[in-house]
Amino acid sequence: MDSSLHALLHTIDADKAKLDVARPLPLNTLGSLRDALMLELTYHSNAIEGNTLSLHETKVVLEGIAVGGKLLREHIAVTNHRDAILYVEDIVGSDEGLSESQIRHIHARVLKGIDDKEAGQYRRENAVISGASTTPPDFSLLPAEMDALIGWHASATDTHPVARAAELHTRFAKIHPFSDGNGRTGRLLLNLELMKSGYPPAVIRQEERLAYYEALDRACVTGEYSIITRLVAEALERTLAAYLDLLGRRD
Template sequence: MTIQLEALLQAVEADKARLDAARPLPPHTVASLREKLALEWTYHSNAIEGNTLTLRETKVVLEGITVGGKSLREHFEATNHRDAILYVEEIVSQGESLSEWMIRNIHRLVLKGIDDQEAGAYRRENVVISGASTTPPDFLHLPQEMQQLIEWDQAAKTLHPIERAAQLHTRFVKIHPFVDGNGRTARLLLNFELMKSGYPPAIIRKEDRLTYYDSLDEACDGGNFDGITELVASAVQRSLEVYLSVLGLGNASRSGGASV
């Protein structure tokens, strides 16, 4: 771990400690913050994958309004992602551990009404990832690869929660177990891992897409997770700043190393 990343993680921990010290938070404040972050999470995660709904359009779609000129798929991507977030929040509140069943359920929600045949089903063919340096494993190896992912997660408890979440995300992306919807599912798993450790969700922004893809490629190809961990830590810090600002506890601890 670089000195820069270590300093960033320490700054995040300081901000999280300030937020934890303010608990229990006012219920209406919590509800409004959850709604704000869920909207931004949905917008950015879909935009990274090419969805053309704006943030405001995403908001009205989630309110049940159809946006003219946008495809039915783009509408489904917004409402499905909202439903998947609700599911992740539910399993976090229940203290569930990562499982293949859970991953399939998240993916099933992501592709609901878009491709019901593939929703929740591991791919039955080989694929390549455009622009990536690595090739996902043969589809015949997916059951073994996914089982190893679960075993890795169970054995990785000594890692910092943000490191573990970033690595889980990356390892899932490298396996690429589904024909479609892997990116959204991976970011939902990232935040499942963070939220169960008491962190707010990390929102990977559309404008950081190139940095995000580069850091994923570096981790998948060379095994260096520092870049993706830094990007995730910076995203967590932004979410913490939103909480602290709304609570009147601004001036969150910024690390000089945060660059994304």
């Protein structure tokens, strides 16, 4: 880990400490922050995957209103992502260790009503990721690969939580265990890991899509996670700054 990334993680931890001092947050403040993050996480994660709903349209759909001229699939993707975030929050509150069952249940919520046959099920055929430099493992190896992922996670306790979250996301992306919905599921796993460690979620923006894919690809090829960790850390620092600004504790 280079010195600049180490310094960024130090800044993040200092900001998290300021946030921890302010806890428990005022209910109205907590509610407004949660609603804003729910919207941003849902909009950006879906937009990265090609969903054409705008930020405003996503907000409207979350409020239960249909948007004319948009696909039903795009509407469902919005409400599914919200439900998946709520499930992630439940996991955080239960203080459970990471499991394959959790990952399958997150994915099941992502694809519910879109592809119920595949929701929560590992792919049953081989896959190629467009634009990627690596090929996902043979589908027959997925149970062993996912078991190894859980084993790695259980052993990575000495890794900085932000670096561990970025690496978990990358390792999951490289396995590509599902036929669809891997990106959204992977970003939810990323934030599950951050939130379990007491950090707020990191919003990877759709404007960062190219840099994000390039960072993921590089990490999958080389096994070196500094670039993807930096991207995640910068996204997390934006969230922390928004929290501290609202609380008047940025200085």
